[in-house]
Amino acid sequence: MDFTWSAELIEFRDELTQVIQQWRTPELLKEYRENHGAAGPLISEFQAELNRRGWSRMCWPEEYGGRALNPLYQFVYVETMEYWGMPYGNLTYTSVAPALLEHASEEQKKEYLPGIWEGRLRFAIGYSEPNAGSDLASLRTRAVRDGDDWIIQGQKIWTSGAEVATHVWLAARTDPDAPRHQGISMIIVPVDAPGVTVRPLWTMSGVRTNETFYDNVRVPYSNLVGPLNGGWTIIMHALNHERVGLSTTGNLAVHFDDAVRYLREHRPEALADPHVRRRLAEIKLELLKHRALAIRNAVTIAGGGIKPQEASMTKIHGSELRYSLSNSLMDLLGRYGGLSRETGELAPAEGSFERTWRASPILRFGGGANELQRTIIATRGLGMPR
Amino acid sequence: MNLDPSETQVLLRDTLRSFLANELPFDQVRACEKEGRADAELWGQLREHGWLATPFPSSLGGGGAGLVEAGLLVEELARRAAVVPIVEALSCGAALARCGGERGAELVRGLIEGAITPVPAVLESSDRFDAIAAEAAGDGSLRAEKYFVDYAGFATHHLVAARRGGETGLYLVDASHPAIKVEPHATIGRTPQAVVRYDAAPAERVAGEDGYDCLVQVARALCTVQIVASMQVSLDQTVAYTSVREQFGRPIGTFQAVQHHVANMATEVESVRLLAYEALDSLDRGSATAERIAIAKAAASRAVPEVTMLGHQLHGGQGYIEENDLYFFTLRGKDRSLAWGTADECLEIVAREIEKPTDWL
Numbered sequence A: 001m002d003f004t005w006s007a008e009l010i011e012f013r014d015e016l017t018q019v020i021q022q023w024r025t026p027e028l029l030k031e032y033r034e035n036h037g038a039a040g041p042l043i044s045e046f047q048a049e050l051n052r053r054g055w056s057r058m059c060w061p062e063e064y065g066g067r068a069l070n071p072l073y074q075f076v077y078v079e080t081m082e083y084w085g086m087p088y089g090n091l092t093y094t095s096v097a098p099a100l101l102e103h104a105s106e107e108q109k110k111e112y113l114p115g116i117w118e119g120r121l122r123f124a125i126g127y128s129e130p131n132a133g134s135d136l137a138s139l140r141t142r143a144v145r146d147g148d149d150w151i152i153q154g155q156k157i158w159t160s161g162a163e164v165a166t167h168v169w170l171a172a173r174t175d176p177d178a179p180r181h182q183g184i185s186m187i188i189v190p191v192d193a194p195g196v197t198v199r200p201l202w203t204m205s206g207v208r209t210n211e212t213f214y215d216n217v218r219v220p221y222s223n224l225v226g227p228l229n230g231g232w233t234i235i236m237h238a239l240n241h242e243r244v245g246l247s248t249t250g251n252l253a254v255h256f257d258d259a260v261r262y263l264r265e266h267r268p269e270a271l272a273d274p275h276v277r278r279r280l281a282e283i284k285l286e287l288l289k290h291r292a293l294a295i296r297n298a299v300t301i302a303g304g305g306i307k308p309q310e311a312s313m314t315k316i317h318g319s320e321l322r323y324s325l326s327n328s329l330m331d332l333l334g335r336y337g338g339l340s341r342e343t344g345e346l347a348p349a350e351g352s353f354e355r356t357w358r359a360s361p362i363l364r365f366g367g368g369a370n371e372l373q374r375t376i377i378a379t380r381g382l383g384m385p386r
Numbered sequence B: 001m002n003l004d005p006s007e008t009q010v011l012l013r014d015t016l017r018s019f020l021a022n023e024l025p026f027d028q029v030r031a032c033e034k035e036g037r038a039d040a041e042l043w044g045q046l047r048e049h050g051w052l053a054t055p056f057p058s059s060l061g062g063g064g065a066g067l068v069e070a071g072l073l074v075e076e077l078a079r080r081a082a083v084v085p086i087v088e089a090l091s092c093g094a095a096l097a098r099c100g101g102e103r104g105a106e107l108v109r110g111l112i113e114g115a116i117t118p119v120p121a122v123l124e125s126s127d128r129f130d131a132i133a134a135e136a137a138g139d140g141s142l143r144a145e146k147y148f149v150d151y152a153g154f155a156t157h158h159l160v161a162a163r164r165g166g167e168t169g170l171y172l173v174d175a176s177h178p179a180i181k182v183e184p185h186a187t188i189g190r191t192p193q194a195v196v197r198y199d200a201a202p203a204e205r206v207a208g209e210d211g212y213d214c215l216v217q218v219a220r221a222l223c224t225v226q227i228v229a230s231m232q233v234s235l236d237q238t239v240a241y242t243s244v245r246e247q248f249g250r251p252i253g254t255f256q257a258v259q260h261h262v263a264n265m266a267t268e269v270e271s272v273r274l275l276a277y278e279a280l281d282s283l284d285r286g287s288a289t290a291e292r293i294a295i296a297k298a299a300a301s302r303a304v305p306e307v308t309m310l311g312h313q314l315h316g317g318q319g320y321i322e323e324n325d326l327y328f329f330t331l332r333g334k335d336r337s338l339a340w341g342t343a344d345e346c347l348e349i350v351a352r353e354i355e356k357p358t359d360w361l
């Protein structure tokens, strides 16, 4: 056993942190916040810097411009970016790119991968439908072949980022007569294709997501990724990656550090209170449990596998910790804890605990509801009868 | 013993319930949230219909009922996420009626008739009820900074907690006086709140230490009922939604995991509801203790985020968007859990008397 990071990884983390410090200006953070994930001028420059250093695709194979580094580099990269709240391509980077690398044709890889690492191409994920959420395999959006084209008809919901995306990574039913899991295909749909409509849905976290409608949308047949009717395996693979990307410790741990700093600077008498310190210690303990699970998961992936039960444990623990941690911090801060960013200076850590609390439902049902994840741990992980 | 509302209480509750169902669409609440204002129209209606008079003695023009009835009103309003200072005004009224003497009685009449809408201004930057530091000067002027004042901008008067000669009392300040500055906050509950600065504002002493205690206890107990309402709506909506939402070819409410979550939610709501109304009943009977009210508030404050988060988990994406009404109760619930004493502050009160023998029957 060896629980230490290699010197190279630490060196990488430190270098990345340094670069982040140079770029992480209030202006950039504001741009990130207000553009809802679209790259404005500052973020584009930052992205270019990451590309120049070869970081944004360092784990990709060499033939696609990568350096084929150990996937732990990507783990450290994402953790560090999440800790500092910096943009790095997010789901396009952690979920769609790995799926393309694994399943797309050579031409498709040439067409899309450079645009992804340059930040030119942004994918919204189009799996969910109004009646296909937890039960994703019941999705009904149809794609019918018409000569060299697909004609797509249907509706998706929760297509996050579609308002700023260039493409939708769309799951469509291509064989309605086959068993549910065997009639689904993955098709890349440009958002600007005629017949695509994007309608906003505003969430209680303040973040936007969308409904997307596809009315006789025509895209080339060659936009099919992977085998015809072989979409389910691709989705499951991408979802496992997504779960890892959604369960970082960094964006939770930053709240702990922010809380300690805030208390030290603004409420030293509270920080001296043994009760407050005990509560913070309890939060720290849960964060370190989460870090342990996340690293376990990352090391398994780096070893070339993925264990669904490990991804599930990390996802459950992370999503529930997002709530309990922000809830505890708000309680510790009393009525200050309820102040939102718009309040201004009086709001602790720019209202980030309150904001995270409001955002904490999503990961408990998104990316596969926690009930379903618990079943995965029991059946696939522990071999219990179904 | 009777743990259910009486016939009159049911009538009161149902009348208000159907009134609100007709008169207060949730879009009206959304508009208030968006514009950061109180619902003046509804406040006027509540007064016209005499609901604000309910818990006050008939001798003052009140309805002659008690704080249990006040709780029923508060609960109904919270179930519609109404943006009105009901807890604030009624707790001021209770403190004035019980501890304000002649002047207090006159002010309660003013509240009932619509001449004044008073709200408490208690907390300071310390955010503690037991650390009021504002000093009321002997010449009747007040310099103070009050934090987290709910409905400060909407109220006509503030009932400010301040000290004079070592005693904390309640001081009435006309909110329209130029020596008062109101700086609005944005909060998770999305109801109006502000920091208020009193720069030598004329202040009239209307109650002493007992008035201050009464104000805090009544507000704490009524706030507990607001929390109960948040939990109840979240539970009701979740039961209804999971019974019809189908996935995997059946209503999700048929999954055991879902039923267990709902059962946990219901157990929390039921136990906290009983504690909340027991607290109000004890206030009516004069047998209330700070410790038991603190227990009710602590229990509610701990339960509400758990219950509402489970509600969200079971609603999936549908409960997460603001087109759905669920978020009102989640956000208001958390806001109220921090108001009038967090769980921690209330548990401190309980802890202080931990060796005192308890009557368990």
Ligand SMILES: Cc1cc2nc3c(=O)[nH]c(=O)nc-3n(C[C@H](O)[C@H](O)[C@H](O)COP(=O)(O)OP(=O)(O)OC[C@H]3O[C@@H](n4cnc5c(N)ncnc54)[C@H](O)[C@@H]3O)c2cc1C
Pocket: A124, A125, A126, A127, A128, A130, A132, A133, A134, A135, A157, A158, A159, A160, A161, A203, A209, A362, A364, A365, A366, A367, A368, A369, A370, A371, A372, B245, B247, B248, B252, B255, B257, B258, B313, B314, B315, B316, B317, B318, B320
């Ligand atoms: C803000 C937001 C962003 C999203 N972004 C995307 C995106 O970019 N792309 C995309 O494709 N999707 C996205 N999603 C969709 C997300 O993945 C779904 O919300 C999720 O799959 C759950 O589906 P549902 O919302 O329909 O909930 P439902 O399937 O209706 O489930 C609701 C709840 O029922 C319970 N439940 C369901 N089935 C079972 C069972 N078998 N056993 C026990 N309990 C069960 C669970 O508690 C579950 O949380 C997003 C959702 C939101 C809210």
